[in-house]
Structures are given as C-alpha cells and as structure tokens.
Amino acid sequence: MKILIVGYGRMGREVERVLAERGHEVAGRIDPRAPESDSPDLEGFDGTADAVIEFATADAVAGNAQFYTGHGIPAVVGTTGWEADREQVRKIVTDGHGSYLWGANFSVGANLFFAMVQEAGRIMNAFDSYDAMLCETHHRGKADSPSGTALEAAKRLLAVLERKRSIIHDLPGRPLQDDELHVASLRGGSVPGTHTVSFDSPFDSISVTHTARTRSGFALGSVLAAEWLPGNRGFLSVDDFFAAMQTGA
Template identity: 45%
Template sequence: MRIALVGTGRMGQAVEAVAVERGHTISARFDAETPLLDARDASALGGADVVVDFSVPDVALDQIHRYAFWGVDAVVGTTGWTDDLPTVREWVEEGQSGLLWAPNFSLGLALVSRAVAGLLPLLDRLDEYDVAVHEAHHTGKVDSPSGTALRLAEELLAGLGRKTRIEPETQHGAIDPAALHVTSQRVGAVLGEHTVTLDSDVDQIRVVHTAKSRRAFALGAVRAAEWVAGRQGLFTLDDMLEEELGTGD
C-alpha cells in the first residue's frame, strides 16, 4: 500500500517507521515547509492509497476537505475540528471516499474506553460514586484538554444521568455535582496519560492508560490505514475494532 504522510514531526516519523516495517511505501510527505494546501490536485500524493494526517488543528478541516474532494481515503489523528463532523460526513459522502478519525490511535486506550463503557450501566445506579477524568501530556501539546480526555468524558456523560455537562476549567469553589470535571496537566515529555477516577466515601477506583512510546499510536494509525483503504464513509477506531473483534451487530 502507498501512504502519503501529512505531518512529518515525531508522530509522522513513527507512522513512517511502522508503515515501512509492515511492507508499505511512503509516496509523499507534507509539512509546514511543503504544505498540503499548496498542492494543486491529488497527483501530489504520488498515487497514495491512503493519507495519514497528524498535522495541526488550524489546517485540519481544510485538509480533510481536500481528501474528500480528491476522493482519497484518509486516517486523521489531528484534533480540534470535530465540531464540524456533520459537514465532514457530507464531504466524505460526496467524494465517495473513506475517512477514519480518532483523537487517540492507541489500541490500549481503545480497550480502556470499552472497559469504562462496560462499567457505566452499574455506575449509573451507584450514585455514591463520583467520576472525573484527568490527562497529562508534554509541554508542547497544543490543545487542552486533550481530544481523548474529552471523548472519554463524552462517553461518561452519555451513560450517567446525574452528570449533565463537562467542566474543563479550574474550579475555585465547590463544583456543581452535575458537572463532570476534566482536568489537564502539561509537564516535561509525558507522551500521554489518561485517568478515569471513580470515588466514593469508602474507596476509589482508577482506570489508567499510560503511553510508553509513540509507536503505540503509530501502530494503531497504520492498522487503521490498512482497514479504511477502499471503504466509503466516515469511521472511528471503534468501527474497525468491532469488525476485527466480531463484536458488531
């Protein structure tokens, strides 16, 4: 398979290493010095079967429009654009292409998400447990909270009747019991750590995922590229896992 990389930073380099290990070819590379948005047409992708995009939020939506307009399948790990998911779905349908997006491509984090989802029916009945989400990343991370933390919070919010909104800001007084607190920390070179905490008067449960290398994300992204190639529609990592694990309807 031929893969075009959009974003050649540390994540792009990790994706390239894993892709080559799995027998794929890098057909084109784009970054700040060679912007994808300067490309005139799909020929700039060098015949790519799939684009893998780990770039920056400021240009993500415009780049996604290009992929759809060119009818090229894509894997997008860039965050900060998902408020426009309905519009992106229309673009993908018009372009008859496939796009798989995720705020985090770690397969281990996907397992954590499924574990939390399994807890929700019981947790919703055990109102003595409060819940919160915390994430920690390196000092160079642009968005806060992380897209992954917000996605985890949204999943919790959907399953807990007593929580009605996400609160990502620092609290300088008593927090609204209906708010699901999402906190962030930026320190050193932390690749990514996400924690879901369930706390009661008598005990505490913590579900933690810690990324040990960028390879964890790169492997998930390359596997997603292998899966989405030739498909039509807007997908998430859950769609891929449901099919591979045989847990879909």
C-alpha cells in the same frame, strides 16, 4: 501501499517508522514547519497515494478533507481538536463519496480503556456515593487541551452515568455542581499520554488508567487502519474500524 503522511511531527515520524516495518512506501511528507517535509501543503503534492495518514492541526482538517475526497484518497485522521468542524467534514466526505476514518486515539489499549470506562460508568449508576472525575497528562508540546482521548472518555462516561450531564474543563472559581464532570489537564516533560478516570467516595476510590509508554501504539493503530480503509466508504470512526477488527470484517 503508498501512504501519504500529513503532519510530520513526532507522530508523523513514528508513522513513517511503522510504515517501513510493515513494508509500505511513503508517498510524501506534508508539513509547513518540518524542514524534512516534501511540501508545506497538500497543493504541492503531485504524486499518487493509496491512503493518507494525518496527524496535523485542527484548523487544517476541513480543507484537508476536501483535498482527500476530491482526489479519491482514503484518509485516516488522528488529528484532534476539530469537534466544531465535525459536521462540515462529514458533509464533505459524504457528498464526495469519500473514505474517511477519524479517531481521537488509534491505540488498541486506549480503545480498550474507552470500553472499560463506559462499563464502569454503567456499574456506577447504582452507587451514587461515588463521584467521577478525569485527569489527563501529556508532554509540554501538545497543543490541544483537554486531549481528544480525554474528551472521548468523558463523552462515553456521560452517555451512561446518568448523574453527570456536562463536561467542565477549567475550574470555575466555585464548587462544582453535582452533575458536572471535571476533566483536568496537565502539561509538562515528555509524557506520551496518561488518562485516569476516578470514582471517589467517602470510603474508597476506584480508578481506570491508560498509560502510553511510547507513540508506537498510536502509530501502529493508524497504519492498520490505513491498510483496512480502502474499499470502505463513508465518514467512519475508529469504533467502526475496531469493530471490524474484532469480527474479522
């Protein structure tokens, strides 16, 4: 396959390495800041691609989706922080009959973590002495906070843990309300990503943690998704992809 890489930062470079390992060709590298890129923007790309893998900036997502759909390029999008544009992008893709697969985290382990968090939340419904909280740690260069992975884990917890009704990112200068789920962020060093959901009571504490050792897991997941996506139309989430992988579809 010929794969276009949009966003040639840490993740884009790791995606390129995995593509080479799996025998794919890079159709181009798009990034306004990387000197090694082939073009600063998509308008400068005049080649062909079987799919695109994007790890870019949130403000570019909607415009990029318009380009992918208009040019008939299936897109795997790991960019985070564009929740406010979700419905706009959905409309672009569905109206244009595109193939668009998005996710906060394409790592197999992270998606297993989501499933474990959700199941733990269901169990904890019956034990109201346990309060829930979430903490995520990333390298100092990560732009969004909380991370997309943290927000996804928090949303899944809220869907099943009835006593939590809202997510709060920053401490409000007052005690937390019982129905608020606090999501804390730490930035520093070179940490690829660590996420911990904790259930704490006066008697003990239970935690579920996912620790990424390298970016390779995220990159491999996105490449596997790009291999699967052509022929699957619609505005799809990483859940659709992993469900298909489990069933062999």
